[in-house]
Every structure is written in structure tokens, then in C-alpha cells.
Amino acid sequence: MQVESVAVPEDTSARLVMRGISKSFGGVAALRDVDFTLRQGEIHGLVGENGAGKSTLMKIIAGVHAQYQGRMAIDGREVHFRSARDALAAGVGMVHQELSIVPDLTVAENVYLGKQPTRGGVVDWRAMFAGAREHLASLGIDVDPRVRMGSLAIGLQQLIELARVLFSGARIVILDEPTSALSPPEVHRLFEVLRAVRANGRSIIFISHFLDDILVVSDTVTIFRNGRRIVTEAAAGIDKGWVIERMIGCGHEDLEESYTGTVALDSKPGAPVVLALRNLGVGRAFADVSFDVRAGEVLGVYGFMGCGQIELARTMFGKVRPTAGRLEMNGRALRLRNTADARRAGVAFVPESRRSMLFYREPVYKNMSISVLGRIARLWLRPAMEKVIARRHAASLSIRPSRVETMLQSLSGGNQQKVALAKWLTWPPKVLVLSEPTRGMDVGAKEDVVGIVRGLREQGLGIVVMSTEPETVLSLADRIVVMKKGRIVREFAGETVSKDRLLEAA
Amino acid sequence: MTTSSDVKAEPQAGSRLGAFVRGQMRNIAPFVTLIVLLVFFGVASPSFATLDNAANILTQISVAGVIAVGLTFVILCAEIDLSVAAIANATGIVVAYFTLQESYVNIANVPLPAIAAIALAFVSCAFLGLVNAIGMTVIGIPSFIMTLAMMQIGAGICALLVRGQIAYAVPTFVATMGAGSIGGIPWIIIVLAVFLLVGHVVLTYTRFGRYVYMVGGNREAAEYSGVNVKLVLSAVMVISAVCSGVAGMLGVAHFGSAQQNEFDGYLLDAIAAVVVGGTSLFGGRGGIGNTIIGLLILGVLNNGLDHVEIDSFLKILIRGLILLGALIINVYVQAVREGERAG
Numbered sequence: 001m002q003v004e005s006v007a008v009p010e011d012t013s014a015r016l017v018m019r020g021i022s023k024s025f026g027g028v029a030a031l032r033d034v035d036f037t038l039r040q041g042e043i044h045g046l047v048g049e050n051g052a053g054k055s056t057l058m059k060i061i062a063g064v065h066a067q068y069q070g071r072m073a074i075d076g077r078e079v080h081f082r083s084a085r086d087a088l089a090a091g092v093g094m095v096h097q098e099l100s101i102v103p104d105l106t107v108a109e110n111v112y113l114g115k116q117p118t119r120g121g122v123v124d125w126r127a128m129f130a131g132a133r134e135h136l137a138s139l140g141i142d143v144d145p146r147v148r149m150g151s152l153a154i155g156l157q158q159l160i161e162l163a164r165v166l167f168s169g170a171r172i173v174i175l176d177e178p179t180s181a182l183s184p185p186e187v188h189r190l191f192e193v194l195r196a197v198r199a200n201g202r203s204i205i206f207i208s209h210f211l212d213d214i215l216v217v218s219d220t221v222t223i224f225r226n227g228r229r230i231v232t233e234a235a236a237g238i239d240k241g242w243v244i245e246r247m248i249g250c251g252h253e254d255l256e257e258s259y260t261g262t263v264a265l266d267s268k269p270g271a272p273v274v275l276a277l278r279n280l281g282v283g284r285a286f287a288d289v290s291f292d293v294r295a296g297e298v299l300g301v302y303g304f305m306g307c308g309q310i311e312l313a314r315t316m317f318g319k320v321r322p323t324a325g326r327l328e329m330n331g332r333a334l335r336l337r338n339t340a341d342a343r344r345a346g347v348a349f350v351p352e353s354r355r356s357m358l359f360y361r362e363p364v365y366k367n368m369s370i371s372v373l374g375r376i377a378r379l380w381l382r383p384a385m386e387k388v389i390a391r392r393h394a395a396s397l398s399i400r401p402s403r404v405e406t407m408l409q410s411l412s413g414g415n416q417q418k419v420a421l422a423k424w425l426t427w428p429p430k431v432l433v434l435s436e437p438t439r440g441m442d443v444g445a446k447e448d449v450v451g452i453v454r455g456l457r458e459q460g461l462g463i464v465v466m467s468t469e470p471e472t473v474l475s476l477a478d479r480i481v482v483m484k485k486g487r488i489v490r491e492f493a494g495e496t497v498s499k500d501r502l503l504e505a506a
Numbered sequence: 507m508t509t510s511s512d513v514k515a516e517p518q519a520g521s522r523l524g525a526f527v528r529g530q531m532r533n534i535a536p537f538v539t540l541i542v543l544l545v546f547f548g549v550a551s552p553s554f555a556t557l558d559n560a561a562n563i564l565t566q567i568s569v570a571g572v573i574a575v576g577l578t579f580v581i582l583c584a585e586i587d588l589s590v591a592a593i594a595n596a597t598g599i600v601v602a603y604f605t606l607q608e609s610y611v612n613i614a615n616v617p618l619p620a621i622a623a624i625a626l627a628f629v630s631c632a633f634l635g636l637v638n639a640i641g642m643t644v645i646g647i648p649s650f651i652m653t654l655a656m657m658q659i660g661a662g663i664c665a666l667l668v669r670g671q672i673a674y675a676v677p678t679f680v681a682t683m684g685a686g687s688i689g690g691i692p693w694i695i696i697v698l699a700v701f702l703l704v705g706h707v708v709l710t711y712t713r714f715g716r717y718v719y720m721v722g723g724n725r726e727a728a729e730y731s732g733v734n735v736k737l738v739l740s741a742v743m744v745i746s747a748v749c750s751g752v753a754g755m756l757g758v759a760h761f762g763s764a765q766q767n768e769f770d771g772y773l774l775d776a777i778a779a780v781v782v783g784g785t786s787l788f789g790g791r792g793g794i795g796n797t798i799i800g801l802l803i804l805g806v807l808n809n810g811l812d813h814v815e816i817d818s819f820l821k822i823l824i825r826g827l828i829l830l831g832a833l834i835i836n837v838y839v840q841a842v843r844e845g846e847r848a849g
Contacts, residue, residue, distance in 0.1 A: 319729065343732025356726040361790065362719075370720055371731040377713045423731060 014076075015040045015203045016061065016172055021070035023056055030056040031068070032227045038172065038203050043194060045214035045235065046207045048224030048247055050469055054207055057224075058174050061205075062094045063087030074172070093170030097177040097306065099161050103150030108132035110149050111164050135167055136160070140196050154284070155186030159193055166197065173197070174205045179213045180306035180485070181284075191217045209304040209506070211240045225249050244500045267479040267493040268297045274330060274462040275316070275347070275431045281324035285311035286486035289325070293431055293462040298453065300477025301466040302502055308486035309466045310352070313435045316464070317349035318342035329430070343371060346430035350420050352439060357420045358408055364419055365390035365404040371423040393422035397452060414445030421452055431462045438472050450475055470499045482506050531839045532784040532791060536799045536832070539782075543803060547810035554813045561692070567805035568698040569594075569757040570775040571797075575705040576749025577776050578797045579742040582709070582722045584789025585642070585649040587746045591773035592660025593634050594754030595766070599664050601627040601680060601755050602673035602764040609674055620677030627755055628748065634660065635747025639740035649743075657773075664766045673764040676755070684759020694756055701749065706794035718742060722789025774829075779804050782832040786839075803828075 016038040023031040031053045038044050046054045059065045060072070063081030072079055074090055081087040101110050108125075109116065111132040117124045132145035141159050149157060158178060165173055175194075179187045194204055194217060208214050214221060215235055222232040223246045230246050271294040281287035286308030293299055303309050314320040316327065318336030327334040329345060336342045342349070348371070351357050359367050369376060369386040376385055390404040397418045399411070408416065417437070424432060437453065438446040453476055457463055465476045473480055480497060482490040482505040490505040527534065548555040573590045580587045604623035607615050618626070634656060641652040676684075683693045709715035717738045721728045729735045753772070758764040783800025785792025807828060811821045 317730070338734055338736065339729050339732050340734035340737070348732075349730060351730055356724075357730050359720060359723045359727055359790075361723060366716070366720075370716075370728070370733065373713050373716060379712055379714075381711055381713055381716055 013040045014038070015042075015074065017073045018057075018061075019071050021057065021060065021068060021072070023060065023065060023068040029227050031060075034070070034224075034227075034229045036222065036229060037232075038205060039220075040203055041198050041201045042220060043198055043204045043206055043218050045218030045221040046205060046224065047209070047211060047214055047221065047243060052224040052247070053227040054224045055176075056227075058094070058176065058205065058207065061087065061172070062092055062174060088168065088170070091169055091171035092174070093165035093168060093172070094174040095158065095162050095165055095176065095178060097180065099154075099157055101149050101157050101161050103148070105149055106146050107136075107143055107149055107152070107160055108145035110160055111135060111145070111167055113164060115168075136163055138196075139163055139166070139193050141193060153186070155182050155189065158182070159190065162193065162197075166202065170202070172203050172205070174207070176207050177209065177305060178206070179208060179210050180304060183485075187213060211243050211503075215240065215243070223247055240504065241500075244503050247503070248499055262496045262498040263474045264496045265478055265480065265492055265494060268294055269494070271295050271297055272330075275334075276328040276331075277316070277325070278328060279325035280312070280315060280322050280327065282308075282311050282315055282320055283323055284486070286483070287324065289483075289488055291481055291488065291491075293464055295430075295462050296457055296460045297478045298457050298463040298465055298476050300473035300480040301464060301483060302470060302473040302480055303468065303483030303506055305468050307468075307483040307506070309468075309483050310435065312483070313349060313351070313433050313464075313466050316342075316431075316433050317347055319349075343429075347433065348424035348429035348431070349433045350424070350435065350437065352436035354413070354416050354420055357423075358416060360407075360409040362408060363405045364394070364399070364408055364411070367408050367419050368393055368404070368422045368426075372426045375427060389426050390422075393425060397422055398448070414441050414448070417441065417445065417449065418452070421449070425456075428456065428459055428461055431464065432456060433464045433466070435466045436468070436472070437465060437476075439467075439469065446475075470502045473502070474499065531835070532786065533796065535835045535839075536782060536784045536796065536803060539828075539832075540799055540803050540806065543806045543810060547806065547813060551810070551813035554810055559809065559813075561695070563802075563805040563809045564695045564698070565692050566809060567779075567801045568692075568694040569753050569760065569769075570772050570779060570804070571698045571801045572701050572753035572756065573750050573772055573776040574779040574797050574801060575701045575794065576742075576746035577780050578705060578785060578792070578794055579709070579718055580649070580746045581777075581780050581785050581787060582718050582789055582792060583739060583742050584722045584725070584787070585739065585742070586777075587638065587649065587653045587743065588773060589634070589638060589653040589656035589660055590746060590750040590753075590776055591769040591771075592657040592664075593631050593747050593750040594757060594772060595769040596634065596660040596663040596667075596754070597627050597631040597751035598676075598754035598758035598768070599667045599673065599764045599766075600630045602676055602758060603667045605673075605675045605677055607673045607675050609672070615673070620679060623677050624680065624755070627751060630663075631747045631751025631754070632744055635744035636740070638747065639743040642743065643736035643740050661766070668764065668766060670766070674762065676759050676764070680755050681759045684756040685762070694760060697752070697756060701752070702794055702798060705797075709793055714738070714741065719790055722786075722791075724790070775804060778829050778832070781836055782829065784836065784839075787833075787836055800832075 014037050018034065018036040021031055021034040022029070034053070034057060036057065048054045056065065060068050063084045063086045066082045079090055081090065102113065108128045112128050117127045117131065129145045136143060136145065141163060143152065143156060149160065162173065178190060182190065197204060206214060206218055218235040220232060221235050221238065221243065223230045223243060225247060273292040274295050275293040278290050280289045289312060291299065301309050301312070311320055315322050318339045318341050327336065334345055336345070365387050368390045376382055387404055393399070394402045394404055399415050399418050408419065411419065438449050441449065453463060465473060467473050474497070480492040480502070481488050482502065484506050553559065573594060577587055577590055601623050603615050604618040604626055606617035638652055638656050641647045642649050683697055686693050709718060717728070717733055720733065721735050721738045725735055754769065757769060761768065779800040780797050781787060781800065782803050783792065783796035783798065785796045807825060811824065
């Protein structure tokens with residue numbers, strides 16, 4: 001009886017039906033009354049901006065979030081997963097963007113992970129290799145099951161992880177950003193495999209920021225915005241522009257959306273170049289990246305998750321060494337052996353995760369002084385001076401509480417982010433690289449950060465803002481380069497730009 | 507994630523005291539342990555609580571103590587140095603190797619002036635520490651494995667230099683520091699006090715000391731703050747090796763002989779002193795003050811067990827249990843703090 005109340009009568013091929021799903025985190029709604037249907041033998045594309053709710057929905061399906069409102073049924077049976085194990089047992093498998101393969105085991109062992117065939121208590125290698133070969137061949141994957149997983153290209157590793165998920169009995173497979181690290185031929189091969197999976201009657205949910213990929217491979221596309229399902233449409237009849245329009249929306253619902261209109265870029269082509277990147281590359285992460293950072297200008301670097309900007313930021317700060325190309329500061333080659341070299345050269349960096357920037361069990365003033373300690377103290381520490389400097393920053397950035405002896409861990413997220421910025425402000429650097437400077441902040445804190453960055457620009461710093469959120473780049477940048485799969489594909493300078501043009505370029 | 511701009515609510519007065527006790531558990535627990543041991547042995551044995559015995563205890567902990575000073579730097583960085591005892595042994599043997607050994611039969615030793623012998627001993631231990639540092643920071647070998655290899659290398663150097671014999675002579679200066687006394691106070695205690703004091707001053711009042719705590723507290727954050735993390739790690743490994751070397755020379759003089767496997771027990775003693783004192787194995791918390799308490803706990807325990815009627819074979823087990831208890835507190839305190847942060 002319960003089953004009938006959930007299933008949609010006119011759609012007997014429905015494999016997964018979700019009705020009225022709502023989920024909130026600490027009072028913030030992530031999903032609002034979402035209905036979602038996945039049919040048997042269907043590739044279903046899911047699109048939406050960061051925070052639109054698609055990941056939350058997938059985590060409910062995969063059993064990661066057990067607390068939610070609404071109902072869910074698989075093959076007509078109502079289910080409510082308490083754990084990822086529950087979901088797996090019911091036939092829901094997930095391939096994450098970060099692969100969970102074991103690089104030091106063979107392909108066959110990875111396919112059979114945790115359930116190797118045994119004979120008399122020992123692993124039956126012969127059966128395992130034969131079984132793996134057969135299973136991979138049935139998906140059109142031609143690889144020797146005896147080779148070490150780590151020796152394969154990322155694209156193949158991903159296919160084998162997909163094969164493992166299917167092998168474990170998954171009838172619903174969720175793929176999270178599967179194409180972000182793949183080259184065009186690898187994407188093509190993935191799609192061939194996905195079509196073979198679909199022909200087997202299994203269902204695939206395909207989450208991606210790459211709208212072209214979504215539109216090529218999906219049968220159906222669902223668009224999310226602000227925790228709501230906006231529309232579900234057959235992929236055949238729609239194009240990229242149509243999707244972007246619905247992803248962004250037109251209503252100015254809250255303050256955050258004030259950056260969704262067109263923004264006139266105030267580029268300064270005449271300003272002196274402080275840091276130049278010339279054909280910079282790091283392994284597979286990014287290649288052939290060239291741009292100039294100019295004094296008194298904010299350069300935005302926009303791209304999707306996994307486009308190489310995280311590695312690029314670390315390379316500019318000496319954490320990762322470039323494998324190709326070079327950096328130039330004021331016209332002279334700049335070789336960074338470590339982050340201390342970068343600091344001395346006048347490059348500063350605030351990473352996307354506060355946790356990797358701050359010392360939670362130390363007081364605020366020690367957090368602020370650590371990056372300038374060499375200029376405050378040669379041998380002996382001067383805590384009184386550290387505190388004077390810290391108090392100045394706390395006042396000018398309105399950090400609360402203003403007592404600089406407070407342990408960092410008792411500050412709120414926005415205030416912690418300000419402390420992370422303050423580390424570099426005592427003696428302003430020449431170049432400041434900010435990765436996701438406003439991620440996870442409320443509107444007020446975001447405005448504060450925007451104000452601080454603008455103030456630094458007026459002081460003549462060259463600022464680079466890297467973000468996967470178009471709003472962040474649009475609200476801060478005077479010039480924007482767009483990265484896609486490790487390369488710069490577009491530069492916007494001295495013109496007007498809008499969110500849909502950015503998304504279009506990426 | 508907290509996104510409000512407000513400060514977290516002030517805790518209630520009662521829970522504030524509780525929070526203070528929890529926060530200071532790392533320092534309180536070892537101190538209470540020490541008091542309990544002192545009271546217990548003081549009551550159990552009339553010969554324990556005497557001034558002479560106090561001097562005995564301090565003398566007994568001095569070799570392990572000097573090693574523990576260097577080890578405190580390493581553990582504060584969330585690394586470990588298992589080669590301290592081997593480096594101590596090797597350095598003690600090096601200083602004897604360059605001193606004339608009347609007792610040696612038909613193997614070469616190279617008698618040099620005392621100053622040269624001592625200088626070469628310092629160079630040897632610093633070099634071994636540097637090899638540890640290079641293995642860790644340049645090649646990327648985890649400290650646990652790197653120093654395990656160095657432990658064997660140190661033992662190998664000892665074996666080669668003494669070839670199964672025992673050297674009795676060391677330079678006079680070394681002999682005085684290790685076995686002599688001034689105004690009734692053994693020099694070895696004074697040396698220990700100086701090392702503890704210098705260690706404390708460096709860790710608390712210098713820029714390098716701050717870097718040690720920050721690298722231990724959050725290595726990634728230190729790196730993203732432009733701290734040369736590898737340089738700091740290299741420095742602590744060399745400091746640890748030099749402290750071990752000094753302890754080795756003192757020990758050889760103190761025992762009156764240099765031979766193989768002489769310092770084997772000091773690896774555990776030194777690590778135990780640092781950890782029992784409450785310095786976090788996860789880095790960033792603790793210091794020389796904790797190490798002093800840890801040394802005293804170990805010294806009182808070893809000494810006190812000799813003063814009470816107890817199966818001498820049971821003593822080893824009791825030491826092990828005390829160490830386990832300290833480790834449980836050490837890890838538990840860390841877990842409580844992590845929990846508070848996540849909550």
C-alpha cells in the first residue's frame with residue numbers, strides 16, 4: 001500500500017522515485033520539496049551551480065544523509081537509507097570525483113575489492129583474472145586485469161572504478177563530475193561505456209558542470225537552483241543557453257544575486273606587471289598557463305572544480321614546483337624552491353580551506369604574526385609588538401572578539417577568514433593570491449572581504465582571485481581569465497561580462 | 507560551519523572551571539602523578555625522602571634528561587627520533603676512540619688532544635643528525651623509519667670502533683662533567699639544568715621556538731604562512747642528535763667505560779620522559795616544563811622501586827604500565843580537544 005502511494009502510476013519504468021524531499025543544515029535549507037524520478041536504462045544529467053542542492057540530493061540517495069523529509073522508492077519499494085552500506089545493498093553505487101581505487105593493487109583486485117573469489121581459503125587468482133577480464137570486456141573496456149592500477153591513466157582508472165561499482169550489483173550509479181579530469185578521447189570512451197551500461201538496463205545519474213558533456217550523453221536533464229528542482233527536460237530538445245538561463249535564474253531573490261547582472265571590467269592594461277606566468281605547467285594538473293598580474297588590479301581566475309586552479313595557486317606560492325614554464329617578477333625570473341622563498345619574494349597566498357591556513361589552538365595574535373615573524377623578530381620574539389600589530393588588524397578589519405589573545409577556534413568562520421587575510425597585511429606583499437576567498441561565508445562577511453580586497457588593490461597590490469564561483473570572481477575582478485581542464489581558454493578584459501558568459505566560456 | 511559574525515556564547519562559570527581543567531589536563535595529570543609517587547614512596551620507605559636520595563634521583567635522570575631535551579623539540583614537531591640512544595652511544599665511543607686507551611690490545615685507536623677529540627665527537631653526532639634530517643626532508647623518509655635505520659647505523663659505528671672491547675679513558679674535561687662534582691653538586695646535574703634551561707628559553711622566547719610549535723600545531727598552515735618547514739624539521743633533528751651526543755659523552759664518563767649497547771635503555775627512558783610529562787605526540791603542545799615533570803616521574807619511580815620491598819622482576823612491568831597510563835592520557839586529552847573543536 002505504501003508502495004502504491006509513492007510510485008507514479010503512469011511511469012512503470014521508474015527505477016527511483018523521490019517525492020517531496022527537503023533537507024536543511026542548521027536552519028539553512030539545502031533542498032526544498034524536491035521531486036525526482038530516474039527511469040530504468042536512463043542517463044540522467046543533473047546540473048546546477050555550487051550549492052544548488054544536487055550534491056545533497058545525491059548524498060540522500062547514496063545513504064550519506066539519513067535525516068531528511070520526504071519519501072524515496074527504488075523499483076517500487078519504499079526505502080530510507082541509514083548509511084552508505086544500506087544504499088549499496090539496495091543497489092545504489094557512487095563514483096566520486098576523487099577516485100577510491102587502490103593504486104598498488106592489480107586491476108582485477110580493484111574490480112573484486114573486498115570480495116575476491118577464494119578456493120580453500122586462498123585467493124583464486126586464476127578465477128579472479130578471468131572474471132575481471134570478462135566483466136571489463138562486457139563493458140567494452142580493454143585492459144589487462146593483471147597490471148597495477150596505479151600505472152593506468154586516470155581515465156582508465158575511473159572506468160575500472162565504475163566497473164567495480166557495477167560489479168558490486170549497483171543498478172543505480174551516480175557519477176560525480178566524471179569528465180573534469182579527462183581528455184576529449186577519454187570522455188568519448190567514458191560515454192561509450194555509459195551507453196553500454198544503459199543498454200544493460202541500469203540507470204545512471206551524471207552530475208557535471210560541463211554542460212556540453214551533459215547534453216551529449218544524457219537522455220534527460222534536471223536543473224537545480226537554490227535547493228529547488230527547476231525543470232526536467234529531455235536532452236534532445238534543449239541547448240546550453242537554455243540550460244544556463246535556468247541554472248542562473250532571472251529573479252533577484254537575495255543580495256547574493258546582485259552580482260548576476262553584467263559587470264563592467266575595470267582592467268588596467270597600462271599598470272606595471274608585477275608577476276608574469278609564462279607557459280607554466282605542472283604534470284597533468286595544468287599546462288601552458290600564461291598571464292600577467294598587474295599592480296593595482298584584481299585578476300580573477302574562474303573555472304570548474306578540478307580545472308587546475310588549485311594547483312596553479314600552489315605553484316605561484318612555491319608549494320608545488322612547476323614542471324614546465326617559469327614565473328617572472330618585475331621582469332626577472334623567479335624560482336621558488338619552497339613557500340618561504342615565495343614569502344620573501346613578496347608573494348602571499350590564502351588557501352581555500354581555512355583549516356590549512358590557521359592554527360586553531362593558538363591565540364589570534366600568533367596566527368597573525370606567523371607569516372611576518374621574520375620581520376618582527378630576528379632571534380628573540382617580541383610578543384608585545386606582535387600584539388600591537390594584531391590589535392591594529394583586528395580594529396581595521398573589525399574582527400570580533402577584538403581581544404587578540406582569544407584562541408582562534410572560538411572565532412566564527414567569517415572572522416577566521418579575516419585573520420587568515422590579516423596574516424599578510426602587516427607588510428603588504430607585491431602579489432596576493434586568494435583561493436576561494438568567500439566560500440561558505442554569509443553575505444555580510446562576503447561584503448567585508450570584498451571591501452578588504454578592494455582596499456588592498458588601491459594600495460597597489462597585484463591580486464589574483466581564484467574561484468569556482470562566478471559570483472566571487474565577478475564581484476572582485478577587474479580582469480578575468482577562464483580555465484578549463486588545465487588550460488586558459490578565454491580572457492575577459494575591458495568589457496562587460498556576466499555570469500552566463502563566464503559559464504559559457506568554461 | 508559557523509557563518510554568524512557573533513562570538514560563541516560564553517560558557518557558564520561551572521563549566522568554565524571544567525573547561526580549564528580539561529584544557530590543562532595535559533599538564534595537571536603528570537603533576538598529580540608525580541605528587542602521588544612522591545607521597546607513596548615517602549610513606550613506604552624512610553630512606554626515600556632524604557636529601558641524598560634527591561641528589562641520587564637527579565643524577566640518575568641526567569643522561570636520559572639531556573637526551574630528552576633534544577627529543578622534546580622533535581616530538582613538538584610531531585616527529586620521532588628513535589636513534590637518540592644509538593647516537594649517544596656512538597658519540598661516547600668516538601670521544602673515547604680519539605683518546606689514548608692504555609687497556610686496548612692490538613687494535614688501533616687514534617689519540618688526539620682532548621679538545622680535538624671532543625670537537626670530533628660533536629661533529630660526528632651533528633653529522634648523524636644531519637643525515638636523519640636529509641633523509642626526512644630531502645628524500646622524504648618518515649622519521650620513524652629514517653631514525654630506525656640510523657639506530658642501526660649508530661650501533662654499527664660503535665661496533666666498528668670498539669670491536670667488542672671496552673674503552674675506559676675519556677678526555678679529562680668530559681670525565682669531570684660526567685663524574686665530577688663542584689661544591690658537592692655533581693657537574694652532570696648542572697649540565698642537565700643548563701640544557702633544560704637553554705631548551706626552555708629557545709622554545710619559549712625565540713622565533714625558532716615559535717616555528718617549532720607552529721610546525722607541530724599545523725604543518726600545512728605553517729607552510730602556507732611561508733615558514734620553511736623542512737628547515738625547521740632539519741634543525742630539530744640536528745638539535746636532537748647533538749643533545750644525544752652530549753648525553754653520550756657524559757654517560758661514558760659517568761659509567762667509567764665506553765662499550766657497545768651501553769645506552770640501549772635510554773631510548774625508552776627519553777621518549778617516556780617527554781611523553782609522560784604531557785608533551786603531545788601529535789605535536790604543538792607541551793614543552794621543557796612537561797619534560798622536567800616526566801623526567802622526575804621516571805626518576806622517582808625507578809629510584810623509589812629500589813627503596814621498597816618489591817620483586818625486582820616486577821619493576822619492569824610496573825614501569826611499562828605507568829608508561830601505558832601516560833600514553834592513554836596523552837591520546838585521550840588530544841581526543842577531547844579534537845572533539846571540542848568538531849563540536
